[in-house]
Amino acid sequence: MTANARRHELDPQVRIEQDLIGPKEVPADAYFGVQTVRAIENFSISGVPINHYPHLIRALAMVKMACARANFDVGKLSPEILAGIEKACEDLIEGKLHEHFVLDVLQGGAGTSTNMNANEVIANRALEHMGHTKGEYRFCDPHDHVNKSQSTNDVYPSALHLALLLGNTDLMGEFRLLINSFRAKADEFSDIVKMGRTQLQDAVPMTLGQEFLGWANSLEDELDALQFVEQVLYEVNLGGTAIGTGLNAPRGYAAKCVEHLAVISKKPIHLARNLVEATQDTQAFVLYSATLKSLAIKLSKICNDLRLLSSGPRTGINEINLPALQPGSTIMPGKVNPVMPEVVNMVCFRVIGNDLTVTMGAEAGQLQLNVMEPVIAACLLESQTLFMNAARSLRTFCIDGITANRDVCQRYIEQSVGVVTALNPLLGYEKATVLAAEAMRTGKGIVQLVREQQLLTEEQIQHVLDPSAMTGRSSHRE
Template sequence: MSTVAEIISKIPLLQELETEQAEQAARLFSVKRFAAGEVIHKEGTRRDQLVLIQSGSVEILQLREGNQPLITYGPDDVLGEGVLLGDADYFTTAIAKTTVDSLVADGEKLREMLDSDDALKIRVYGQVIDDLLVRMTRLAPRGTRASLELLPGNTRMEKDLLGDKEVPADAYFGIQTARAMDNFQISGIPISLYPDFIASFALVKIAAAKANRDCGVISNDVCEGIEAAAHEIIQGKWLEQFSVDVIQGGAGTSTNMNVNEVIANRALELMGHEKGDYEYCRPNDDVNASQSTNDVYPTALKLTMLTSNQRLLAELKRLVAAFRAKGQEFEDVLKMGRTHLQDAVPMTLGQEFEAFALTIEGEIAGLETGARMLLHINMGGTAVGTGLNAPSGYSDKVVEYLRKETGFPFELALNLVEATSDTQGFVTYSAHLRSLAIKLIKVCNDLRLMASGPRSGFSEINLPERQPGSSIMPGKVNPVIPEVINQVCFKIMGNDLAVSMAAQAAQLQLNVMEPVIAASVLESIRMMMNGSSTLRNNCIQDITANHEKCRHYVDHSVGVVTALVPVLGYKPSTALAAEALKTGKGLVELIREKGLLTEAQIEEILEPERMAWPLGR
């Protein structure tokens, strides 16, 4: 029977925990059974527990939407992950559909454990945001947007440069978001499907509000309202309010204004006012004070990439460890190495898998280098980098607050004019993702070749069987996991091209194409992270070796003739190989017939193990 720590280690949300930390967390969980129909948590009440479902099913619904079920969760699913971010209210209700056996932990105690390790906290927070993203994706087809519809008597009127426009009365977004939703129906992917991006904007807004308060631009009350509203967004609330398409014109202004409006309207409520009562907290003059989309958007994108990169690196390190474990498992499995798809010289299967581990490990270093370029930001540069409308001292203060809020060592760019139009940090990081994709394509191609057959191919390894392979050919099982990873990598390479094209499209003091850069890079990171996890869990960990087949290739290959070159010379060795291929005789047989070597020499020189490790292990 699995221990609590072992169960925790299988939950993606808690895989960031080291062994000792997992044991510590395990002591916080207790077994709990919920009867069918019992409420596990209710919307509007404080988050207080993390629930790991072991058996049974749980229905998630929103009471304000007429009790319509949104989704059903089952074994290994997690409920209440937002409790790791804070004790904000639940915004859904969970009811046991059947008898549910679970492990339950107190949220406050879990947060105390995370507070003791800032690096771990950032990684777990990132995983929570990823889980919320998956949840939003699963809910997307059902789209709970009843409160956002324009119904008679269910609107408020807002005004901007272009005139008046009705906005849903219950919406936290405002007129500029509404216009963007009308204008940019492009990809069908709303920014709500990138909650980590939205959370990064909220963190930037908190830092900006505190800097503006210190500089006397906004009052302390407004600052506190902005901060409280932004923290709710960071905790995963109000995601449905961010419906602007991720691809948009305007250099990201629509996304920035979507964030400004939601924060302003929620801050108004928290301050005791009505939505749209902008006299007390204004989207532009307060939430966006001393800012421009041209410094906020790239800064939020860099923060998102840095946070996502930490999770990606953690997943890649787990993939490297899986390859390395197989390298150790297969260290004594002799096989033929191949060049040009032809027999070369003997090696071990373990050496091959260790090479896979090292090739990915090298790309981790590249991603770490690329991520460091994202630490230079242009906050305070405002529109073109001159700092117009930002008070003296604001830039240094906002950067310092952003350091404190995020834990990343951000630095103000040396030249804000140059930094405002420069996107090379995005280009460089995307290029490292492309490089990793190229490496993974090669690895997956090798896995497919090595597993080809099973009767008429290499058949050196067995990939785990994941699904029937054909709708017409009975018994066929295909290497679907390496195949899907190849496709992931193709997409990442295409996204990198889009990033490069967008970067070179910069004109004068701004690159207006940053939204497609954001969409491309964030999709690439997510796909690489999911792909790496899929490759590890559904393929690498369960690969087995065909020892006899590998040895058969070694024993019947003329590739071992290479070891004779230092003794017989290249030309005689070539003639010997040609004769073996022509006659079908073995090399050793021919050597004995011709009396070229003594038995002791044959044993010493043509020992496959010696050829695999000519310099010793």
């Protein structure tokens, strides 16, 4: 009896497991095993465990279930072991035992440690469903049964594809709610005429509702792109094993794997046409990341606009009021800051930075595998999570509570020289320019000058210089 074995007899709080490196103590109540314990010790990097992203764990469980069913179909797994693995995977899909996925999201080994964390948790949970105890791997082994006909190199990227698809559904759901909030404000503010601005200078009239509707449509375009880019995530290399040649996988196994995964996930998953190419390629992640970056750019621009339009309240634009969420200064009494658009700006900056990391990770692939997939996964899963939280917070703590300063908008309309643009067709650009310069010099309004100089009849003034008509809306006089 070894010293470790004797210690195990004396310490019921641990069990001894063996791997390539040697024997190792594992907490007796842990569903993970020896290889996960080693990875916990080796990778204390970000402080973010993989269970921070539950869709990744659910996706791993779906992949493992699909593989087990495919192995059973080709005669490589017994009905008893299949049933145990299926029940264990169902537990994970339902959100159970996620606390046993404790590895850092940043890890060397191209995701091998994450794959083994899943293999060990599923094996030990399957053993319990089969009437055995944790660690009795002769009845259900992490390698020989849960990981049968598989490699990390096809399991991990396939699971990541699926995790991103699951997360994308949630992400789009949150942004649809945000878009609905912008649309509701567009309806609420549809009758408020204000000055539009280009290059931060007065331009021509519009309605505040048109401004909010523009933001809603801008985000809708990004959701269309997120929906479209899902196509590249449907393709997986499951069944390719180590480098895409399918070594150790039975004939017909890969096709069955993907068929089962499509049914389990309810996603149109399909097999890549060239598994060797698909195993080394990470372009799907690059394309999805680029789409997230595009959304970040749009959302950040909208938050910039919200901060500008609410600036003041006495010396800024002050056309809208954002909800007052918290005191804004430890030295300036009464100051309230636009904290929600600010934090969403920060989220957008982080997502844009994550896209660069994904780009570099994809570029770093060598020969038949890209070992940088864990950092790609960490960035994309973080970006999805940040966006979901940001969209929810922006909607509930900011957009839904915005109010308009109608009198401010009206005053800007009356004082602005921007309405002179509407005179171009009648007076010509040069004459309109002279009027604009005189208005700026004297402080008089455009309408006042037109009347004084008798450039238009009163009927023409009412028709041409009606700010409401210049917004593209029907005039209230018509």
